[in-house]
Amino acid sequence: MPSNKILYLTKAGVIAALYAVVTIAFAPMSYGPVQVRISEALTVLPFLVPEAVPGLFLGCALANFFGEFGLLDVVFGSVSTLIAAFLSSRMKTMVLASIPPVVINMLVVGGYLSVITKMPFLYAALYIGIGQAVSCMALGIPLTMLLSKHFPKERREKE
Secondary structure, eight states: OOHHHHHHHHHHHHHHHHHHHHHHHTTTTTSSSSOOOGGGGGGGGGGTOTTHHHHHHHHHHHHHTTSSSHHHIIIIIHHHHHHHHHHHHTOSSHHHHTHHHHHHHHHHHHHHHHHHHTOOHHHHHHHHHHHHHIIIIIIIHHHHHHHHTTSOGGGTOOO
16 A cells, blocks of 8 residues: 555544544533534635545444434434535635535435434424534634645635
């Protein structure tokens, strides 16, 4: 296996582990219909590093095994994170990169949590969306700005 593939897998693995550990460490705040996942600050990272896309997917899947909503959360929560991470990796600015995780999780996670908890969809989506906005925008953008100093200039703003 070439060293660049090993480096790619290593970075993805570190991001996955970090996401899972931070999510689990901040439980119960990380789970439920009203949640703020501090680990979701990492969902802006695909803007800088492509390794974050599979890393976030795997980290979310691992973390959701420890939640109370079972396989439904593991599958749909992880897939929504994968889609959001992919979209974030295609954005032209950090601010734009913070939007897909908020919107996708608000709709997908809010949707299945409203069914599981019998909460009206609007409330579940708003609670998830607000928690995501705090994590992705208030924490994720500053974190990504700080980390961007360590990446090549062409990965910073894709304009």
